[in-house]
Amino acid sequence: xxxxxxxxxxxxxxxxxxxNGLILILxxxxxxxxxxxxxxxxxxxxxxxxxxxxxxxxxxxxxxxDSGEDYFFGDDVTxxxxxxxxxxxxxxxxxxxxGIDKSxxxxxxxxxxxxxxxxxxxxxxxxxxRYDNMLLLEDLTGIRASLVRQHSSLELIKAVVALRSVxxxxxxxxxxxxxxxxxxxxxxxxxxxxxxxxxxxxxxxLDGIAASYGNMVSFATILSQNGQTLxxxxxxxxxxxxxxxxxxxxxxxxxxxxxxxxxTIPVGGKxxxxxxxxxxxxxxxHDRALELARPGITYKSVHLEVCRVLAQGLKDLGLxxxxxxxxxxxxxxxxFMPHGxxxxxxxxxxxxxxxxxxxxxxDDEVRPSKQFGLASLRMGRRLQEGFVITDEPGCYFxxxxxxxxxxxxxxxxxxxxxxxxxxxxxxxxxxxxxxxIIPGGSRFTGEKHIPITIEEVEEIMK
Ligand SMILES: [Mn+2]
Numbered sequence: 001x002x003x004x005x006x007x008x009x010x011x012x013x014x015x016x017x018x019x020n021g022l023i024l025i026l027x028x029x030x031x032x033x034x035x036x037x038x039x040x041x042x043x044x045x046x047x048x049x050x051x052x053x054x055x056x057x058x059x060x061x062x063x064x065x066d067s068g069e070d071y072f073f074g075d076d077v078t079x080x081x082x083x084x085x086x087x088x089x090x091x092x093x094x095x096x097x098x099g100i101d102k103s104x105x106x107x108x109x110x111x112x113x114x115x116x117x118x119x120x121x122x123x124x125x126x127x128x129x130r131y132d133n134m135l136l137l138e139d140l141t142g143i144r145a146s147l148v149r150q151h152s153s154l155e156l157i158k159a160v161v162a163l164r165s166v167x168x169x170x171x172x173x174x175x176x177x178x179x180x181x182x183x184x185x186x187x188x189x190x191x192x193x194x195x196x197x198x199x200x201x202x203x204x205x206l207d208g209i210a211a212s213y214g215n216m217v218s219f220a221t222i223l224s225q226n227g228q229t230l231x232x233x234x235x236x237x238x239x240x241x242x243x244x245x246x247x248x249x250x251x252x253x254x255x256x257x258x259x260x261x262x263x264t265i266p267v268g269g270k271x272x273x274x275x276x277x278x279x280x281x282x283x284x285x286h287d288r289a290l291e292l293a294r295p296g297i298t299y300k301s302v303h304l305e306v307c308r309v310l311a312q313g314l315k316d317l318g319l320x321x322x323x324x325x326x327x328x329x330x331x332x333x334x335x336f337m338p339h340g341x342x343x344x345x346x347x348x349x350x351x352x353x354x355x356x357x358x359x360x361x362x363d364d365e366v367r368p369s370k371q372f373g374l375a376s377l378r379m380g381r382r383l384q385e386g387f388v389i390t391d392e393p394g395c396y397f398x399x400x401x402x403x404x405x406x407x408x409x410x411x412x413x414x415x416x417x418x419x420x421x422x423x424x425x426x427x428x429x430x431x432x433x434x435x436x437i438i439p440g441g442s443r444f445t446g447e448k449h450i451p452i453t454i455e456e457v458e459e460i461m462k
Pocket of ligand 1: 260343390392432
């Protein structure tokens, strides 16, 4: 946790932005896995962490934008809890640690909300993504659980996005720590990536590293020889010489700040010449984004420039043809890169995705696209100092997609399907780093940069 003033200042800024009414921020609760007492590892709601700090289940907070007061709700532990879990701080103490002097039992929440509704005051809440909180909101507001998401407050969503998008120095320090764990994970994967080793074993080692240095992985690890499947969670393969292994993995710091890196490396430690060709193109894309990312530029324009680098590289390789600018405008390159260049990162690996991607990555100026590929760009708007985003271009050969586009005669002016067919056994390459936007440019987050050039990767895998 940070100093209590960090949270007091954030809540004051939120009250100022929202202006009036009650702002209700719900924490998360335990989620049973296979019976009530055997739960998934607990993860607090990220907005609750941001404004109320505490990473334990069973709490809620209210900010009164009219009176300027904040309330913290939760139940003190019983003797039975102490016997099983040990002594715990009182709710009053927890509230004080985040600068709040008014704390109440959880049951009081309904009374406070009910009174405000009776007074016709606006109740602002964020769109819930857990079903128990949808049911709680139904109980508190009278809005049916299936409809509560639609009644979430757009003013509150926009205010939270505005605050959480720009990272404070104390947050950047935590993201750097998460990235340091990411370095340990990815360099371990590079050392283990040998023929005969199972994907599952390396995945397990990485998950263990995340848990041993910090909190846990920031999302389910993607690790596969079949890197052409973008989010491949199947780890059933045994590594084979000549294949590539794609690892997209990250960690959470002890305060739940995230990292998210991807590397694609040759099983056994030496790239083939065909792998070098494609890898060099993706690396050029990655580096181009770094050159361009700075305050004031839209990330959509960076994405499109990266797509032009990709298309030019694939044209030089004989897989694409025609005018590169036109090919990218038409979306032909999306056969090879059907996803976006990156997303925001913070207390969530896809930061604030629960609040709505159109509010996090887009605004009145930059609107989401419906074009295949570009539609998957999570972050399009103008970059600001203090944003933390990912730079993650890729190049994939997805046999089913290639066959479909060929059959549908898609973009035949720009794609040479006879040449592309020869790459259907290639797999996929993605390279991802996390960057902080600083005056005039960007910097990598974390102390050490995970090997990324062909020389660096082959060196560490020796
Ligand atoms: Mn990512």
